[in-house]
Amino acid sequence: MSVETALVELLAAAVRIATPLFFAALGGILSERAGVFAVGLEGMMLAGAFGGVLAGHLAGSAAAGLAASVAAGVLLALLVAVATVRFGADQMVTGLAVNILAVGLTSFLLRGFAARGEAATLRVPVLAAWPVPGLAEVPVLGVVLFRQPPLTYAAVVFGVLIAVFLARTRAGLTLRAVGENPAAAFAVGVEPARVRLAAVLACGALAGLGGAVLSLQQVGTFTDAMTNGRGYIALAAIIVGRWLPGGTLLGCLLFGAADALQLRVQSLRLPVSSYVIQMTPYVVALVVLAGLGRSARLPAALGTPFRRE
């Protein structure tokens, strides 16, 4: 394989790996711009991955799988929303709690129906690549961008929609206002709790789709805790992208590239141990976050519950 094709392959893999991160991160942007930390992304993704495979397996259709992914993500998000928005529970720790719950619930349901409690094997056909007619033949870019599976294109569409929504629509402005200064938003007649509820539920739907990318588009089955920290990497990508969809896409691509590189370097059988190489994505994330350091500016009311006085 020439260096050039290897590089093109690497970039195409980076785009594939970035896709679930980007879905989850888009959800996280909506939640955090409305003022609710999205630590639960990991659990919502995992729920989505499981729901998608389960429904896809039972109904035998990818559409049913996708719908169930969204539903599973939303269900978990509802729990987050009720605890944090309605009761004002600590957002960080609630997110962690939901992640623990999601690991337990999905692993339990995967085993619960077998006689001896052994893990069931659920298989679904993975979503095949959809080459875009014409564009797929373009050298380099065709391979990297236009021979991707369907949810990857969908992620880009969602990214554009959410960017426009946040920057150009009244509802997007309201959402950001609630995340920056809920009391002021309340003063002009907005109900911050309602906006945050909607944002967190939308976050759940998108993170659920991110999980669907993992299970329905990449693997074709569900394994315990298969998200393996991707929800947290998505949180890191949001920080890298400063809570903007465009920048967050770059963050996701960066982490996707680090992961793709790691997978490829392993197959080269270099004298470096595979464990050291596997550290790459996490070390890259740490270094990038540390490098950004103090410049990152959070939405002002992120993490603070709103109470009418």
Next chain:
Amino acid sequence: MTAAALARSFAVGGAARPLASAVLGIAVALGTAALLVLLSGRNPVVAYLALLGGAVGTPDRVAVALNKATPYLLTGAGVALCFRARIVNIGAEGQIALGGLAATWLALRLPQAPAVVLPVLCALAGAGAGAVWGGLAALVRLKRRVHEVLVTLLLNFVGVLIVGEVLHGELGEPGAGFPQSPLLPAAGWLPRLVRGTDLHVGILVAVAAVVACHLVLWRTPFGFRLRVLGASEGAARYAGIGAARATLSVMMLAGALAGVAGAIEVLGVHYRLIEGFSQGFGFAAVSIALIGGLSPLGVLPAGLFFGFLESGALAMQRAVGVPTPLVSVIQGLTMIFVLAAMALSAARARV
């Protein structure tokens, strides 16, 4: 609500409320889990009886439960102190991994050391490694302002991979077919507490550590600084309490406790280093600290409860086929309930 308000709600609420909300939360979670068991076509009463029998039925089962509770107590107490300094520390997994690694390394280096000395030295090595890893997370948090949830999580991955790396390299057992170290010299093994059971002295270390953390929190200037920080950052600044130093110290302390837990897992349970032995402890420690009301003494019942629950769940799976991940379901649901209850009582206290 932030971790600060979380800490404050306990300062306001006293000790009775966290206990009540934890007990109520566990009851609600057990009820919900029973519905899941029912949904999976099994009798929840039969399942819970099997769980109870597996947890406390025989001295052997009690021994297993106490061994399981040991790392929960050690890590939970450290994480509870971190909460007081407004730090959500999920780094126990990586700190246990490296603590176990350091203990293994030392035990394999000193096969001739006497039986009483070697475990102590190994535990100290574990504490040191854990403290370094916790301190590193604190430094990234303080110097670069990266949120500690992300820093500690990312360092968990790195710590676990370091263990994998050495088990495929210099500490690996040749020809084992599984990433593990050779068996440690018997001089390094923790002595049994009760003859004929698996119970080792680790539980005594853990209980002592919990009591020590309680004394640190309530009887030392350092603990006072943590409590002021938790109650109000403004007040802490006014009193001249530096958040940075307290953060670094408490993270290193929690890391050291987790490192000791790692050493105990290696020296008392596995007698060797095994890949993946630290998995899941980071999140478990946070939930136990939370359910224990963010107080070291509260961690004692919370950690013991989950130790017994886990040991019972293993027996339940064997007896009636109800899968053990039910424990995580119970843990997650209890956390959410406790968090909501805490927020409610904090809101009431404000009005």
